[in-house]
Amino acid sequence: MSEDLRRMLWVSLPDQRARRELYWMSRMPGTRVRAMAQQEPVGQIDWIPSTYTRPIKRFVEAGALAWVRGLTDKDPGEYDWVTSLELCSLVTGQASRWRRAARSAGVRRPLQAVITWENLPDQPLYKVPPYRQALSSCRDADLLLCMVDAARDHLLANGFDDELIRVVKPGVDTELFHPAAEPVAEPIVVFASPLADNKGIDRVLEAMAIVRREIPEARLKVAGRGPLEHLVQAAAQDPRSGVELMGSLDTAGVADLMRSAAVFTTAPRPTWKWTEQLGLAYLEALACGLPIVTTRCGTNDEAVQPPNRLVEDDAEALADSLLHFLRDPRLRAEVAVANRSHALTRHDLTTQCAAMGSAFAEIEALHRV
Numbered sequence: 489m490s491e492d493l494r495r496m497l498w499v500s501l502p503d504q505r506a507r508r509e510l511y512w513m514s515r516m517p518g519t520r521v522r523a524m525a526q527q528e529p530v531g532q533i534d535w536i537p538s539t540y541t542r543p544i545k546r547f548v549e550a551g552a553l554a555w556v557r558g559l560t561d562k563d564p565g566e567y568d569w570v571t572s573l574e575l576c577s578l579v580t581g582q583a584s585r586w587r588r589a590a591r592s593a594g595v596r597r598p599l600q601a602v603i604t605w606e607n608l609p610d611q612p613l614y615k616v617p618p619y620r621q622a623l624s625s626c627r628d629a630d631l632l633l634c635m636v637d638a639a640r641d642h643l644l645a646n647g648f649d650d651e652l653i654r655v656v657k658p659g660v661d662t663e664l665f666h667p668a669a670e671p672v673a674e675p676i677v678v679f680a681s682p683l684a685d686n687k688g689i690d691r692v693l694e695a696m697a698i699v700r701r702e703i704p705e706a707r708l709k710v711a712g713r714g715p716l717e718h719l720v721q722a723a724a725q726d727p728r729s730g731v732e733l734m735g736s737l738d739t740a741g742v743a744d745l746m747r748s749a750a751v752f753t754t755a756p757r758p759t760w761k762w763t764e765q766l767g768l769a770y771l772e773a774l775a776c777g778l779p780i781v782t783t784r785c786g787t788n789d790e791a792v793q794p795p796n797r798l799v800e801d802d803a804e805a806l807a808d809s810l811l812h813f814l815r816d817p818r819l820r821a822e823v824a825v826a827n828r829s830h831a832l833t834r835h836d837l838t839t840q841c842a843a844m845g846s847a848f849a850e851i852e853a854l855h856r857v
Contacts, residue, residue, distance in 0.1 A: 493520050496569040499556055499579045500525035502540045503548040507739060509573050509603045516845035524556050550574035551613055555582055564590035567598040574604055575626045576619040584625030601631040605765040607638035607787045609645050612761050631851045636766050638787040654847035659840030660771040662832055667777035668747040671821055675706040675814040678749035680742050680769050683714030688755025690716060693723055694803035699810050700730055706814060711737045711745055746776040750820060751813045756785040757801050764788040775831035777824030781809040795823050
């Protein structure tokens with residue numbers, strides 16, 4: 489390893505979202521990241537503009553059937569680490585092959601890290617070539633960095649070495665995401681997630697219709713884009729719905745939106761290859777001191793804990809918990825203090841990025857001669 493600077497090559501997924509894993513790697517102390525990515529990344533990152541071989545675009549993110557072009561042209565001797573997201577992603581398989589080729593040629597570095605959120609014990613993609621081969625290639629990785637506790641359980645269930653596994657929960661910018669100067673008295677609910685079936689905006693709209701029978705002045709502000717956007721547009725055009733579509737917001741816009749609301753809600757439900765893992769929007773809501781009402785899905789209980797509400801995927805249940813908070817300003821104030829404290833102590837961005845750096849350093853120490 490370089491004594492002064494950890495040099496990392498990040499191999500991006502074609503659909504990778506900004507201000508997430510790559511950004512966190514760039515925030516690790518003493519780390520310089522160069523990223524192969526389609527879009528220019530956010531942060532102090534050296535960008536290698538990259539294109540992908542992608543026969544079809546049916547799947548996105550970790551399931552994308554896509555390979556980055558140009559990785560084999562990179563000199564492995566220039567890097568201490570090669571890092572990618574998820575065990576089954578095809579770019580992870582590429583990174584593994586590239587690293588093994590360097591070892592075969594007598595180049596000792598880079599080490600390989602895989603970042604994972606995977607919490608399905610029996611991920612169906614693992615049964616399908618070439619995802620199965622990508623998973624197998626991860627068994628040579630030097631570090632498996634889990635973003636949730638459930639990911640560690642997943643790795644152990646699939647036979648990975650516990651000595652190479654580290655768990656560090658993600659952080660949130662607690663300076664940008666902070667509570668409003670004064671508690672919001674109006675009964676405003678905010679939804680800030682993709683407008684897709686798996687995030688349940690349809691269920692939230694149903695629940696808000698029930699809420700407005702009890703509190704006619706209650707409103708729902710919706711931020712996001714996605715295939716179910718037409719449902720929100722239709723509701724927003726009806727003045728009786730109390731729904732407002734905010735569109736796609738940048739990070740500062742989401743923070744401002746959170747501070748304009750009294751309660752945060754979403755309603756995730758599983759798909760055939762995904763279930764909620766943690767939910768970064770929950771962390772943003774916690775940091776803003778918003779009570780959270782959401783459906784129980786996957787392992788989102790790692791983020792949403794009492795006195796916040798996890799309910800079944802049912803509009804009546806969702807509405808009942810929304811009313812629980814909307815009717816009680818004093819309760820909301822108490823929850824705001826607890827949620828803000830939780831975000832500061834367990835999910836502060838600077839602290840968590842430093843902890844990620846420590847996980848890399850622990851593995852580096854094992855490889856020093």
